[in-house]
Amino acid sequence: xxxxxxxxxxxxxxxxxxxxxxxxxxxxxxxxxxxxxxxxxxxxxxxxxxxxxxxxxxxxxxxxxxxxxxxxxxxxxxxxxxxxxxxxxxxxxxxxxxxxxxxxxxxxxxxxxxxxxxxxxxxxxxxxxxxxxxxxxxxxxxxxxxxxxxxxxx
Ligand code: ZN
Numbered sequence: 001x002x003x004x005x006x007x008x009x010x011x012x013x014x015x016x017x018x019x020x021x022x023x024x025x026x027x028x029x030x031x032x033x034x035x036x037x038x039x040x041x042x043x044x045x046x047x048x049x050x051x052x053x054x055x056x057x058x059x060x061x062x063x064x065x066x067x068x069x070x071x072x073x074x075x076x077x078x079x080x081x082x083x084x085x086x087x088x089x090x091x092x093x094x095x096x097x098x099x100x101x102x103x104x105x106x107x108x109x110x111x112x113x114x115x116x117x118x119x120x121x122x123x124x125x126x127x128x129x130x131x132x133x134x135x136x137x138x139x140x141x142x143x144x145x146x147x148x149x150x151x152x153x154x
Pocket of ligand 1: 087088130
């Protein structure tokens with residue numbers, strides 16, 4: 001496993017659309033392992049592959065309930081709205097209040113290419129939406145309704 005370099009705001013790659021994963025090989029497993037380690041090292045709760053310069057639809061999330069790996073994730077259902085403060089490992093020093101669905105259902109594949117669904121509410125719903133946005137070149141600052149300076153990264 002290795003810690004990868006996290007791309008920061010202003011890097012063009014954060015604005016590009018990630019491509020579907022079609023090959024579920026050892027390279028993908030290494031990527032997932034490295035992403036989990038990089039997220040943990042940075043004390044983040046989520047990381048999308050474009051944040052380490054890889055334009056593939058791969059996301060890892062850990063909101064304190066265990067590691068979630070998502071390949072080619074897609075939101076298939078959303079409900080409600082909540083406004084909470086969030087941040088991004090690619091945008092250190094700034095947080096923002098962002099409206100997100102209160103609940104989402106996401107369809108994705110695991111590291112072996114097997115389909116599954118995951119439901120998230122509140123903070124997990126927020127993390128799922130935030131990371132899936134990264135795969136489409138969207139950052140939380142695009143959706144924030146208010147900015148807050150911060151020392152912590154999220
Ligand atoms: Zn982010």
